Amino acid sequence: MKLARTHPGVWPAAAAGAGILLAFVYFSSIWVGGLDIAETCELRGESWDGIYHNQHERDGLLVHQWCNQHYDLMPVWVNPALVILWVLAGFSVLMVLYTALVRARDFEEDPEL
16 A cells, blocks of 8 residues: 555654644634623624523534524534544554554565665
């Protein structure tokens, strides 16, 4: 597989880059509602429904900051970006391991490499 024969630093760099971007997107999304979510909703012209917000605060892996059942403060690109970055980071880590195994096998076959 040609992906395993890339430069040894490509996959660790991709994993590190995806991890850094993942951390940046996740931690910046935490503060999208500001310190007072109710006030932020009011400033955006939306009514605040604290009961709905508390019931849907932890909707699985998705990140939300609900004002009410019809309006989410979280930009629509955040959750797809998180999923894509998780997949990229996971794939890159797997490729680091696979590349190491292929290089070790090639080294055993021909130590002059």
